[in-house]
Amino acid sequence: MSDKQKTLQEEITLSGIGLHTGKEVKLTMKPAKENTGFVFVRTDLEGHPQVEADVNYVIATERGTTLEKLGVKINTCEHLLAALVGCDIDNAYLEMDASEPPILDGSSKFFVDAIEKAGITEQNANREYLVVKEVLTYTDSVTGSEITVIPSDTYEVTTMVDFGTKVLGTQNATMKHISEFKDEISSARTFSFLHELEMLLDHGLIKGGDISNAIVYVDKDLTPETTEKLKKAFGKDHVSIRPNGILDNLTLNYPNEAARHKLLDVIGDLALCGVKIKGKIIANKPGHYVNTQFAKKLNRQWKLQKKKNVPDFDLTKEPVFDINGIMKLMPHRPPFLLIDKILELSDSHVVGLKNVTMNEPFFVGHFPKEPVMPGVLQVEALAQTGGILVLASVPDPENYSTYFIKIDKVKFKRKVVPGDTMIFKIELMEPIRRGIVHMQGYGYVGDTVAVEAELMAQVAKNKVE
Secondary structure, eight states: OOOOOEEEOEEEEEEEEEETTTEEEEEEEEEEETTOOEEEETTTTTTEEEEEGGGGGGESSSSEEEHHHHHTTSSHHHHHHHHHHHTTTBEEEEESSSOOOTTTSSSSSSHHHHHHHHEEEEEEEEEOEEEEEEEEEEOOTTEEEEEEEEEESOOOEEEEOOOSSSTTEEEEEEEEEEEGIIITTTTTEEEHHHHHHHHHHTOOOOOOOOOOOEEEEEOSSOOOOHHHHHHHHHSSSSSBBBBBBBBSSOSSSTHHHHHHHHHHHHHHHHHHGGGGEEEEEEEOOOOHHHHHHEEEHHHHHHHHHHHHTOOOOOOOTOOOHHHHHHHHHOOOOSSSSSOOOOEEEOEEEEEEEEOTTTTTTGGGSSSSSHHHHHHHHHHHHHHHHHHHHTTSSSSOOOEEEEEEEEEEEEOOOOOOOOEEEEEEEEEEESSTTTTTEEEEEEEEEEEEEEEEEEEEEEEEEOOOO
């Protein structure tokens, strides 16, 4: 959870043709400062307007994912975004002098090669994640497409495709870690069925394609009329069908290249949710529509997670101090010792834990029919956790005590009852000066803030009798 953000070491430029627009385009990928994300810049338009790679700007998904912000469009962004995610990049400016990145060979391979040539540099800011803690699913009832995420320590993706045709059949592909993207996924090229390609050609909707950047699965008879259309569109003297059911002049990189490309598309589309994911994606018959709808769901989940501002604590790891260690540092004793163990400790923060049980003496009177932990004791528990932060820094803690001198901005946001586990996180708001400690404290129950407060205390040496 503490790894750093990354960006390009230097800028790099690629040129090519847009698949659907057929326009020559120059793409320049540039380094960007921390927390920028991926930002498209239209250098061909006045003022060089920017369009962030944000799922809330998605306006179309028919033949690729299209973004639009204030009338400025970015077409077919998914292959480029997949390359950036696959190379473990967090921040980049993507300058283009047209609306669509170059299609190149129809995969992410040349984008990945360019990123590696430019170099990757680590930044100072910590990377943030959407940590998946429960199963989330989106289903398109019309197509039967379904995409699900389940908890995982890493970003994994599995795709399963079934187009109901003999020429392609059922395929699946899996990426167990993002480090596999370059060698296993990035070179998987886009594909189309012959009946779709013919329709697109008839309507002038695919102007930058040729047989070298799109696999064409032949799912209908190749009539003389269709053959002439393809020869004209691709500038070829001869067009025929290979034994494996694809048009000639192209050899598959993988037997399941279609499923791998669908996996590539999933990675590119989910990049639009705006945060890196710790979870396993399982996509059945994925497409840009279901991908981006799911990205919106993940984006909402991420905003909710940020709003709650609940850190991810590992309650199973060995504590820094157990109850015996705490009592060596602090003078408090039961029934007024309100923390059970310390999970984390640094020069500027501390994390403590209390298991709230019905055995607490205050539940006898607060309240007999509805036991609730008093708010003043929640604040006291925060203060005791902060006391550990201070006393652990002195060589003879048994000779010191901490005393409240100010409590401010106290908020109680939910009841704390028997059976709850409270996690207290205290951070210094400024360095300790002349024995005065200014701290911000939060108390969490599950994924909810139960109490928060600013605390000020004085560290004083005990009087010697």
